[in-house]
Amino acid sequence: MALKCVAVMGWPDSGRSIASGVVFNGVRNSNGEPRKIFVSLGRFSGPADNQKTGKSSTGNDVPGKLCRNLVSLPKPLTISVTPNDGTQVRISFKGSPGSFTEDAALKAYPNCETIPCDEFEEAFKAVELWLAEKAILPIENSSGGSIHHNYDLLLRHRLHIVGEVQFVANFCLLARPGIREEKLKCVLSHPQALASSDIVQTQLGVARENIDDTASAAQYVASNGLRDAGVVASARAAEIYGLNILADRIQDDPDNITRFLVLARDPIMPRTDKPFKTSIVFTLDEGPGVLTKALAVFALREINLTKIESRPQKMRALRVVDDSNTGRAKYFDYLFYIDFEASMADPRAQNALGHLQEFATFLRILGCYPMDTSL
């Protein structure tokens, strides 16, 4: 089912109303015919709004008018517009409370309600099922590189990227109260956190054990009363699970940055009054220089690329190419993910994508969103 954001505009003082909402495409009626459903996301009314809504000044329906007052209709899917500070925004994430991903959500939306999920896939589904307004997920790390599985999920699901969060994770070594460093035989954490704090673990001479996320590792050590196991996690995880901080800032690279993406059901309106980024994914035909040609559409318009990632096309891993010299050759088939520094409201970006569309075999805009310039 495809979702499309629409806005029906008018002037408040002209007696017309401003409404915005989502159109559900792909819904079928009982005869199997396609139909569209409009779900209101909120309405902005002018003084003469009663003319539009079909209400008399006494509040009764005016006979013969097409519209009934929307307020009196049942609103199972109506959502409210949420303020920027994150109040009432529900954000799903993979991990337990106290994980770095939750920290990143709280950085972007300080008053949000976070919804922990067991898997990334569940965090996506929480938004698709309207249990959350947004999802947040790590996409790349300055020391570990791309989180490939999440690139695949971006394509598999139809959510839109509406923001990015750059976050410096402060890794701490945690243990149960009373346990000293010398007592530790192993350290538990997320593989990325273990890899990013290798020097301290090597000094301690401990074994490493992978756990799904840093906060779950803290929870595990605390709830099982482990006395010879330490954890690499956040200071907030120490507080939540009642562990002590034995060492702070144990990351090998003090500027270890993780980039997170914020996803939502609807795209946001692209702007040009502040720096915006656009993320796309596309495929190309086989041939010499095709990728160079694709990248040139941005270079020609002086658009800076901030990221390029290639991923195999899972359902079409091999492409058979008829090569007259060597017979039939087989190549891997790739998806190219690109982030570039321009808003979709910028004609340069529109022209670049129009140009790319002329020869790309597939192109999807994953989102256009404000750049995180906080670091």
Ligand SMILES: O=C(O)C(=O)C[C@]1(C(=O)O)C=C[C@@H](O)C=C1
């Ligand atoms: O385990 C966590 O706390 C997470 O939020 C996940 C994650 C990651 O996936 O890289 C996020 C940031 C840190 O670099 C370590 C782990």
